[in-house]
Amino acid sequence: MQKIVKTIKELVEIPSPTGYSADALTYVEKRLESEGISYRKLEKGAILASLEGESNRARLFTAHVDTLGAMVKEILPSGRLRLAQLGYYSWTAIEGENCLIHRMDGSTVSGTILLHDSSVHTSQETGTVKRTSENIEVRLDLKTTSGEETREAGIEVGDVVSFDPRFIHVNGFVKSRHLDDKASVAILLELASEWKEQKLPYPVHLLFSNYEEVGFGGNAGFPQEVAEYIAVDMGALGDGQHSDEYTVSICAKDGSGPYDIGIRHQLTQLARREGIPYKVDIYPYYSSDASAAVSAGHDVRHALLGPGIESSHSYERTHEESLQATYDLLNLFVKEPMNDENDV
Structure with a gap:
């Protein structure tokens, strides 16, 4: 075992x-x-x-x-990413998850999968809005404020996105994606x-x-x-x-x-x-x-x-x-x- x-x-x-x-x-x-x-x-x-x-x-x-995973579907004017699913899952299942964007040259950029407006200090709809492909985004760990800057960093439509597995073995249980x-x-x-x-x-x-x-x-x-x-x-x-x-x-x-x-x-x-x-x-x-x-x-x-x-x-x-x-x-x-x- x-x-x-x-x-x-x-x-x-x-x-x-x-x-x-x-x-x-x-x-x-x-x-x-x-x-x-x-x-x-x-x-x-x-x-x-x-x-x-x-x-x-x-x-x-x-x-x-x-x-399961995702693929970059769209690079938004904000510099964030919109995703297409690889495999089937609920968008709520990956909200808040850290991820990696796999660029075509083999290198990666980290990010976090979030609701478009995830702050309760700026939106009263955060808790009730339906999570869909149109409002779930990837916040990149890059200094980027535009689609052009994101593309200059080597990220493009079609790049694969993987999710942090968060493996834990405790009390006989195995927890992980x-x-x-x-x-x-x-x-x-x-x-x-x-x-x-x-x-x-x-x-x-x-x-x-x-x-x-x-x-x-x-x-x-x-x-x-x-x-x-x-x-x-x-x-x-x-x-x-x-x-x-x-x-x-x-x-x-x-x-x-x-x-x-x-x-x-x-x-x-x-x-x-x-x-x-x-x-x-x-x-x-x-x-x-x-x-x-x-x-x-x-x-x-x-x-x-x-x-x-x-x-x-x-x-x-x-x-x-x-x-x-x-x-x-x-x-x-x-x-x-x-x-x-x-x-x-």
Whole structure:
């Protein structure tokens, strides 16, 4: 668990909004190389690592390194910036957050994401105005009072903006932005280290994707012999949900439709048999790399599970117990025979 938490910290502190994830992917590559695990890079930039197994059929596990972020949409006459979202979130979820603007030359400028008029001393509407793309701005840590001065500083439309993760590990809790899905990336990296030493019943492919937050990650580039596609993502917590921060969350259905019921039953039976704490849940406003693969036409049986993440797509939190339960269930499942029963 100490290794997993350390890996999460290292990952979330690498800026990797969707479309700008090369550094996070390089981190994954170095980890795989250090373990002697073979991999290849796909054309979209994702990494596919492979472990040998005894069967011709294969399992694939995926987690994504891309995170929420933003892009400079407009440079305002005041010198501040207006943003376009990368991924989906509420503007209130990032208000007051420190950020970095990644210039095309590779350098960065820091700033803060704020309401246009955020001072209660100058506006009586600060507490009630609706937060939208038209009134959320980036206040740059530059001496700039005009759009021209901001451009002279090397900032342009299309520059990527990343959010300060604010990682904290306290009392077993891990608090940070971007636990979706870097918590699961960390789990898969640690499992890869263990699985490479084992005699696996099926070949295992580990796909570290980089476009999940915009819906087309993980939908191509994996071998045809993959029969089971397991997305290791997050369990979304909230009103009406069963998942929590102390169990592994197994998804029955999300916004893309139901997941394979045979694999789901296999996961739940395995968790009950081995005493792994779990919850089955439905995520109404959610999709995954597994559902993207099925939507792209791949003939695979797909499933989704992961640690329970509180305040998803905001300032997120999970607990070591949830990380451990996810790790344990995956570590047992990889050795189980495939269940070909499609209808239960």
